[in-house]
């Protein structure tokens with residue numbers, strides 16, 4: 048009990064500590080201190096069959112929606128975008144999947160139209176870095192839930208590129224920045240991956256060799272294996288690319304990968320420039336609106352000034368000057384720019400997850416199957432169905448709150464460093480954020496992937512219809528587990544940072560953790576001694592139980608991973624070999640547990656500031672997510688001796704089922720708060736009016752060609768009859 052109290056105190060200390068260091072999260076305004084905002088801009092939901100479950104909710108779904116968004120103006124912006132795009136025929140949904148080329152054409156036209164709508168107003172543009180970026184992220188989220196291809200196109204082509212110019216470039220690149228973000232004359236791409244090298248970026252082979260006589264870089268692709276590939280927007284549309292190539296000096300010295308702005312196409316004709324071989328990657332298994340491409344450079348010349356020179360430069364005479372002594376640090380600084388992109392991916396995942404669970408839950412509340420004495424009951428009444436879906440609903444809410452808070456912390460730090468303000472332990476904070484992003488992107492994208500599949504199955508055969516939208520959600524989401532850092536590779540980077548902290552804690556040294564996400568490691572020896580003592584489910588359904596169990600789990604997995612790694616080194620293996628041999632069941636499980644802990648930590652801190660009427664349901668969702676996730680770590684909880692005997696597992700699983708049962712009365716309103724408008728959700732199975740079969744009938748009979756004889760009928764009847 049004392050330990051539980053100590054845990055609670057240390058959780059509070061964590062919150063205070065983080066607040067002091069990062070004012071973005073210092074004393075966030077208590078939701079309940081706000082006046083009741085006018086939420087009439089959110090359309091009301093039509094009364095219908097879902098009322099049975101809506102009427103039992105303990106809270107107002109519009110208030111929960113606002114709370115999950117975290118900002119009234121951003122929520123209004125999202126609805127404004129959805130309403131405008133709904134009225135625009137260019138954004139009408141297709142009942143039949145268009146050809147790949149047509150998808151690319153429509154996506155590019157949609158992006159053009161979005162540019163014309165100027166959702167980034169002058170006011171947004173002129174606001175502070177963090178306010179502007181948050182607004183841009185919201186625009187991206189709003190567009191993503193309608194057509195992920197457009198948002199990816201926009202995110203890479205405009206925002207990732209302009210962000211890179213700001214963080215990697217200097218004044219001389221301002222013209223590219225203005226042309227991209229203000230005038231929309233540049234559509235960019237981001238060319239890192241090569242045919243033979245993806246995750247291992249250091250060994251990429253495209254070169255940019257400096258020619259001092261002409262003050263130019265000569266970009267060259269030695270062979271097909273070094274062709275840049277998978278580059279979004281490159282296949283058909285981009286005018287420029289942000290290229291990562293090995294910087295070679297006239298004397299042959301290689302300074303490693305650097306970023307260059309490289310013109311690709313004439314913006315007036317979209318013809319590629321001489322010296323380039325550019326192709327489209329062809330049909331993919333999702334996001335076919337994006338023109339992913341490959342490129343080979345044949346001694347292609349670009350001006351010296353096109354090197355993004357914030358960290359390193361080449362003088363006109365051909366002298367290399369850098370503020371970093373180690374080339375891998377320049378690459379690190381350049382790739383750190385990807386953090387914002389990865390946060391964007393997590394925000395998008397939250398939307399895909401929200402849409403998937405909204406469809407499955409609305410369906411479960413309106414679809415009946417089986418029952419006693421022929422009284423069929425809705426699927427949502429079945430324990431099995433609740434267990435299959437509600438953990439993902441809880442994840443959707445927890446992730447949304449986590450990412451909203453985390454993005455604020457991140458943007459605040461970047462803003463301060465851009466303004467040259469002193470940020471305590473900036474480089475340590477950057478490393479910690481990198482570790483957090485590197486394990487959170489896998490957690491969110493994988494969970495969304497699993498959820499999309501589970502939700503599809505939970506809607507049975509009808510879930511397999513294109514018009515259910517679960518198939519598109521799943522296949523368009525899928526590449527997020529690979530791009531901007533393959534999940535399995537990213538997790539290893541988070542593990543490296545965690546092990547460094549563990550080593551420091553063991554040796555009594557200071558932790559490099561300014562955000563204090565692993566502050567508890569200072570007490571790792573005490574934490575390692577705690578064990579499961581609960582005797583009933585009520586004791587498990589507490590924040591203290593969940594957080595202290597996670598701390599134990601992380602300490603245990605750190606010890607296991609560290610000991611295995613050290614033992615392998617002692618046997619004579621190299622660091623590289625020892626790391627590889629301690630991934631499975633150790634490093635990987637460790638980073639997964641840490642990412643879940645982060646989501647819970649940030650969410651808990653946020654929930655405590657939410658308005659009172661929302662707290663009960665949010666706490667239930669928090670608790671379900673925590674216990675549902677811990678259930679998947681039972682092996683380690685037993686293996687390390689935290690749990691003994693059959694009681695802990697029985698109690699944990701019983702608590703999960705009790706929470707699922709409790710949430711039945713809330714969950715339809717929870718998904719009302721999570722779901723976008725009906726137009727954006729675009730699912731015949733989950734319109735907010737709940738009229739499942741009327742909507743399905745309308746869709747089936749309205750489908751082009753539903754009742755017509757096959758146009759090819761003559762080809763298949765026996766020729767004798769013709």
Ligand SMILES: Cc1cc2nc3c(=O)[nH]c(=O)nc-3n(C[C@H](O)[C@H](O)[C@H](O)COP(=O)(O)OP(=O)(O)OC[C@H]3O[C@@H](n4cnc5c(N)ncnc54)[C@H](O)[C@@H]3O)c2cc1C
Nearest residue numbers: 237238239240244245246277278279526529530531533535
């Ligand atoms: C839709 C889409 C869009 C993309 N857009 C872009 C873009 O705009 N620009 C761009 O530059 N790239 C882009 N990419 C490429 C993407 O970033 C890479 O595919 C990604 O970085 C992974 O690299 P890879 O494909 O070479 O995989 P590999 O690195 O070859 O990995 C293959 C598998 O091996 C595993 N693996 C690799 N190393 C290890 C290890 N050390 N230990 C254990 N397992 C390991 C990985 O986990 C993975 O499962 C895109 C990809 C897709 C699918």
